[in-house]
Amino acid sequence: MLTLTVVVILAVMLAGLARAFFARNVYDRVLAANLFGTKTVLLIAAISYLFGSPDFLDIAVVYALINYISVIGVLRVTEMRVIAQQEDKG
Amino acid sequence: MELLVDIALLSMLVATAVSLILVRGLVASIMLTSIYGLLSASFFVTMDAVDVAFTEAAVGAGVSPLLLLMTVALVGRVEQQPRKRHIAFPLLLVTVTGVLLIVGTLDMPPFGSADAPALQHVAPRYLQQSGEEIGIPNVVTSVLASYRAYDTLGEVLVIFTAGIAVILVLMLPGRRGSVPDDAGRQRPRNVVVNVVSKILIPFMLLFALYVQFHGEYGPGGGFQAGVIFASGIILYGLLYGLPSVCRVIPPPVVEALAALGVLLYALTGVLALLDGRPFLDYSVLATDPVTAQYLGITAIELGVGVTVASVIITIFYAFAAHLSEAQR
C-alpha cells in the first residue's frame, strides 16, 4: 500500500509539473510549485518508511517549512510594483 | 522500488530543465527553478545523501528562487526572443559535447557498485574509524568538521567573501549603518498570512537551532541551520517590510556576526597553534580526545551556522534595500 502511495504521489507531481509548464499566468505556476512542495513532503515521509530510515523525516520537516516560506515570499515579491506593472492579466 | 523512484525523479528533472528552455518570461522560469530544486533534493534523499538533501531543500527551493525573484523585480521580467541564427551553433556545440561525454561515461564504474574507485581510499577509513575517533554517529559531520575542517574553513571564507562582494556591489549611497526609517508606511496587506506567519516563524527559528545542535546525531549542521534560520528572518522581512526586520536585527549587527562566525572558526584552530599543535587540532580543548572532538565540532559548527545565516540575511538586506530604493 505504501508503494501505491509513492507511485500516486509521483504521478501527482508529474501532473503538477505539466501544469507548471502549460500555465498561463504566474499564479498557476505558484500553485503548481506549492502543490509540488507538499507532495515532496509526503513523498519523502513515505520514502523514509518505505526504505526504513526515519532520519529522512527531518528533511520532510524542512520541506514543510521552506515550501511555506517560498510560496509566501514569491507572492510577496510578485506583488511588488515593478513586477506587477508588467503583469499579464488573464 | 528504489530504482523506480530514482528513474521517475531524474526523468522529471530532465522534463523541468527542458521546460525551462522552452518557457518564456523570467518569473515562469523561476517557478520552474523552484520545482527543479525540490526535485533534485528528493533525488538526494533517495541517494542516501540526507545532509545534502537538507541543504538543497533549504537553498534550492527556498532562498535561491527568492533571490532570483528579487533580482527580476529589479530588472524586469521580459525576456527577449533569441534570434534564429543564434540557435544553430549552440545546439551543435551542446550535442557534440554531450555525445562525447556520454561516450566517456561508459568507462565509469557501474552505478552503485561497491568496488568503485571513488569508494576505495579514504571513505572506508572514515566509515570504520570515525565512530571511535570522533565519537559521533553522523559521519558527514565528522568529515566536515573534523577530518576536513581546514577545507570547510575555506568554504566558509568563500561564503563570507561573497557576502562582502554583494554588499560592495549593491551598496547604496547613505545606506551604511542607517536603518531605513519609513516604518508605518507599509500597512499589512494580508492579515491572515501575517498572523499565521507570526505563529510559525518562532518554530522555524527553533527548528533551525535543533538542526544546528542535533547535527552530530542526525542530518543537519551549521550550513543547513544557517540557511533555515536566514529563511525565517527573510520571511519576516518580506511580510513586515525591511524597516521592521532591520529593527529586529540591524544590518551592522548582521555584518559583524558574519565576521564573528569566521573568527570563531579560525580561533578554534589558532588555540591549537598556541599549544604547539597543528592548526585545528581539537585535542587541545580537553584531555579526553572524544570530548575534545565534540567541543571542537560544536564550536566550528556554531561558527559556520552564524556566518551562513548572517551572510544570507545580509544578501537579503542588500537586495531588499535596493528594491525599495528602486520603487521610490
Added chain:
Amino acid sequence: MDIASYFNYWIVIVLMMLGFYIVIARGNLVKKLIGLNIFQTSVFILYISAGKVSDGAAPILTEGVSVYSNPLPHVLILTAIVVGIATTAVGLALVARIHEAYGTVEESQILEQDNAC
C-alpha cells in the same frame, strides 16, 4: 550492459548540456544564471550518484548496519550548495548593477551600447 547502471550518469550529462545550452544560447543575464544553476546541480547529482552504494544506508552510524554510502561526496556537495547560492547572489547583484548602468540585461543590447561608445 544494464541500462540502470549508467542511467544516472546519462541524466547528469543531459542536464549539464541543457544548462550549458541556456548559458550560451540565451541573451538574458538572469536566464543565463538560471542555466548556470542547472549546470551546477548536474555536477552535484554526478558526485552524489558516484557516492551511492547499492543497498547502502545513509552515512549515519547505526547499530546493525554495515554498508553505508560514501560520506565524502556528501561533504563536498553540501558545502558546494551553500557556496553556490552565495556566488549566485554575487552574480545577481552584478546583474542588478548592470541593469542600472545599461538599462537592460539583454546581452546583445549591452554589447551594442558598448560598441556605440
Added chain:
Amino acid sequence: MVLHWLSEACLLAGSFLLLTGALGFLRFPDIYARIHACGVTETLATSLILVALLLKSEAALPQVKLLFILLFLMFSGPTASHALAKAAWQGGVRPRATRDAGERPASPAGR
C-alpha cells in the same frame, strides 16, 4: 493488527484524494477552481497519509516529527491557498464565470 489495517485504509483514502485533487488541478477551468481543488483535497489527503505513517511508526521521535509536520501543514496549507487566491484577485485575475458574463465585480471589501 487493527492499527496496521487502519493505516492501510488511511493510505488508500489519502492516495485516492490526492488523485482527485490532481484531476481537478489539471481539468478545472480557472485559477480559483484549481486552488479549491488543490487546497481542499490537499489538507485532508496530507493529514490522512501522515496519520497512516504515524500509525506505522513505533519510536517516539519519528512520531513527534510527523506530528510537527502535520500541525505545520495544517496551518501553512490553507494559509498559502488563501494568500494565493487573494494575490490572484488583486493581480486582476477574475473567475471565469464573471469574466464570461462580461461584468467586473467590485474589489473585495477590506482591500
